[in-house]
Amino acid sequence: MNERSERSVQKGAPQRPILFVSLPESGLLNPLLVLAGELARRGVPDLWFATDEPRRADVLALADESAVEFASLGEVFSELSAVSWSDEVYREVTQPDRFRAHRAVIHQSYRPDLQAEKYRRLAAVVDKCNPALMVIDCVSSFAVDLALTRGIPFVLSVPFLPSNVLTSHSPFGSSYTPKDFPVPHSGLPYPMGFGQRLANRLFKLRTLALFFNPAMGKVLSEDARLRKELGLPKPSPMTRIDRAEMVLCNSVRELDYPFEMPGKVKLVGAMVPPLPESTRAADDTGVMDWLDAQSSVVYMGFGTITRLTRPQVAALVEVARRLDGRHQVLWRLPAEQQHLLPPADQLPGNLRIESWLPSQLDVLAHPKVGVFFTHGGGNGFHEGVYFGKPLVVRPLWVDCYDQAVRGRDFGISLTLDRPQDLDPDDVVDKLTRVLDDGSFRERAERIGALQRAAGGRTTAADLLLALPALT
Structure with missing residues (x-):
């Protein structure tokens, strides 16, 4: 064990596991792989990483001065994974109309039954490893629910702009950004002209209206039933921010429009592993x-x-x-x-x-x-x-x-x-x-x-x- 690793283990190393949780999409998973890999290089013990089965090799490859234990959440649910969506769904979620694309993503990914199954699988992992801290990608709501239910401190990982998770999609929801700030997924600038402010307001109102649709009402009822069955707290868009110990955001202030940032949001820039990742000798492509x-x-x-x-x-x-x-x-x-x-x-x-x-x-x-x-x-x-x-x-x-x-x-x-x-x-x-x-x-x-x-x-x-x- 090298000198740096000895210092990490002897001074302040956790006595119970750190559990990383992520969906398998590269955009969400990769920053957490980099962070877990850094802890493994420091020799931090008891590192666990829960994600879907196809990412097993990526997690196991992180082993260095300490290992990273892979905890499988089973196979990928195609309904929740953008890489496996049908061509029809792909066209809907990538259409030029930004609100309709945003709506299509909500309809496709809001699946309480599948979230509940991921929750149950993760609960089994938590029972096994008894983590002192969970580090969760910001889209894995099932993991946030579990941390809240079990009283486990958690850190939120955000691979987007900070305003992406600090701005409400609803005109009446709490928000850490100003009232006239561009809503996520709108692609609107800041500050805005009159027409853009109107478009921003309509984007929020239309998002709210989605949940009064009869079809969405059935989904909401199913969500409420499952949450009661599992003993989960009532969902609130900003709960994941309010209750997090810390929010690690892979950005800097200079890449987002100005607003007052909460103290718990730590802007650390892009999560990049030590480079080069591949030696010239191993570069078969040349x-x-x-x-x-x-x-x-x-x-x-x-x-x-x-x-x-x-x-x-x-x-x-x-x-x-x-x-x-x-x-x-x-x-x-x-x-x-x-x-x-x-x-x-x-x-x-x-x-x-x-x-x-x-x-x-x-x-x-x-x-x-x-x-x-x-x-x-x-x-x-x-x-x-x-x-x-x-x-x-x-x-x-x-x-x-x-x-x-x-x-x-x-x-x-x-x-x-x-x-x-x-x-x-x-x-x-x-x-x-x-x-x-x-x-x-x-x-x-x-x-x-x-x-x-x-x-x-x-x-x-x-x-x-x-x-x-x-x-």
Whole structure:
């Protein structure tokens, strides 16, 4: 055991387990994997991680000076997992109308029966490990319910902008942001003009009206029945914030609109593991050596949820073709979507396509990458800026629009005019403007430095271990 690990174990190490809980989606899970991995490197004992069975290997790989015990919550419920939603549901939740997309997400993911089953499975884990503290991703409401019911102190993990969890979706709900602050998922700026304020108000009212629909009434009745059966507290949107010991948010003040932040919200910046994640010798793709040989690279990566159509794939190939001679393009395109590509002999010579990368973070950290073309999800948005890369954003859904509008307003990104169409003229225009105007990179590098100064995983680990529940 090294000297740092000995200090961690001997001074302030918890005497009962820390239990991490997350849904299996990468955007929610990855920051908690990084944090648990940091504690394992410090030799903190009794680390447990509860998530769905397919992420077992990711959790077990965290073992270092101490191990991380995997606690299975069973197989993934397809109804709750965006990566397994049907194409019809995918189209509904990613449609251009932001309120209708927001409504579709609520209808699809508000499943009291499945939440109750996850609650029961997690209860069995808690009975087994008796945690002193739970660290919970902010979407896992079943885990917050369990922590409240059992009286277990908990920390909330937020991979989004802080206002995402501090702003009420209801016009009458309590909120930590001003009354006229943009509601999450609206993609509205701040401050707003008259029409935008009206749209913001209507977004909240329409969200409230959803729950007076007869069909939703049945779901609410089922939720009430199950909550009574399980002895759960009455749900309240801000309970997870009010009752948390601490809220760890993977952002910084400079990436959100200004408002008074609660003291328990700790802004630690992006949760990035030690780099490089992959050695050159282990890089079977040869991507890092390829990057070394280039002068300017556009990196395109649209996360694990995006499903491109054949016309959209063709449009992105055309984008690369138009950039040929000025920029190389690295595109992470999942293997299951590569059948949509034209024949190999019709691809431009400056385009490199990979179905898998040893580390997206290693790519973003590379000095030859000049811009990140992204869907604007919470992790990708913050990670790109962490490494000082300006962005071009094709918002996919919900929070992506909120990140996109802030990136635009803070001068670190541009957003496509017609995200669904992926018009090559629009994409090339936005990429070229961001690459040619050095102010985008200067601002991204400035905010990236602020993120790195916030401390990420090391600050988060220090804050966690200093909580009364662990001392």
